[in-house]
Amino acid sequence: MAKISVATGLKTLFTVVGLLMVATLIYTLFIDGLPFRKELLTPWMAATLIDFYINVVVLAIWVAYKESNLVSSILWIILLVCLGSITTSAYIVVQFLKLSSQESSQDPMYYVLLRHPNKNDIAPQRKHSSVMTLRILFSILGLVMLGTLVYTAVTAGSPFRLELLNPWSAATLVDFYINVVALAVWVAYKESSWISAVFWIILLICLGSIATSFYIVLQLFQISAQDPAYLVLVQHGDRSENKYKGISGQAT
Known part of the structure; x- marks a missing residue:
């Protein structure tokens, strides 16, 4: 029941934050009005957009794998680039809706993070590892x-100035931090200690x-260069791939 509550809670969370965005x-x-105006592209806005799209790269790689x-x-990747955290939230909700009742009750985060094998998959875990890449x-x-952060701070001064806060910069920050919420949920799932989880989430918020x-x-x-890169998504105890093979067996 606790695991089902987690799945329900996360579906609700990402539905709410998606609608908020x-x-x-x-x-x-x-x-x-429209955001495509030269005066809006201040040095700190440009730095925020770089920050935002690096996190989008992370999410896009996960989507490409899934x-x-x-x-x-x-x-989905085009939608991520164009709509940001609206797409992130919608995609995560869709992945939770795809879970069976058994998967929701066992380990919903595990099954959402990993691609569900099917008969047409060609043993993805046997492909050349992209860990080094x-x-x-x-x-x-x-x-x-x-x-970018150091350069912008040196050339444009502190970002904590009232004149930098316009409607589109505020909207960009909301968009950015909803993606951070998604990454923070993953970090909280991965970390076995709540202290290390809180530490990394604070760093995500600040940096x-x-x-x-x-x-x-x-x-x-923490995984070898020969391991499949998807193992980085799951907790250390699940990296033996036994659980993943179990999914493969059920799927075939």
């Missing part, structure tokens, strides 16, 4: 964001995609 988008369009159909994968990619993204990138790199270094 839809309302924020409509309200901001109504009071401030979707067995190339067309649906591309469609992902280590390099997220190390670079983390350093890019760190460099954004810098913390996201380096957390992922740290997780990637």
Whole structure:
């Protein structure tokens, strides 16, 4: 029952935050017009957008892994790029709705995070591992964001100035932090200690995609370069793949 409550709670959470972002988008369009205006692109707005889209890269890689159909994968990623956390929330809710009652009662986060194998899958866990590629990619993204943060702070001063807070920058921050909520749920699921979970979630809130990138790199270094990269999604105790093979057996 507790696991089912988790699934229900997370479906409700992401339905609410998704609708919140839809309302924020409509309200901001109504009071401030379209966002494609040169005066809105301040140095700190540009840095926020870089921060935002690095987190989108994380979510897009997960979506690309989850979707067995190339067309649906591309469609969801385009929606992520264009609609941000509205798409993130909708996609997560859809994944929870796809769970069977048995999966919801056993470990809903596990089954939502991993792709459900089917008869048309060609043993995804046997494909060439992309662990090394992902280590390099997220190390670079983390350093890019760190460099962007330092450069913007040096050239544009502090971001904590009232004149920087316009309707579209506020909407962008809401969009950014809803994606952070999604990543924070994953971190809370992965971490066995609530102290380490709270620590990483605070870093996600304060440092954004810098913390996201380096957390992922740290997780990637906890599996070998020969392991399938999807193991980074799950808790350490589930990395034996026995559970995953169990899903495969049920699916076939």
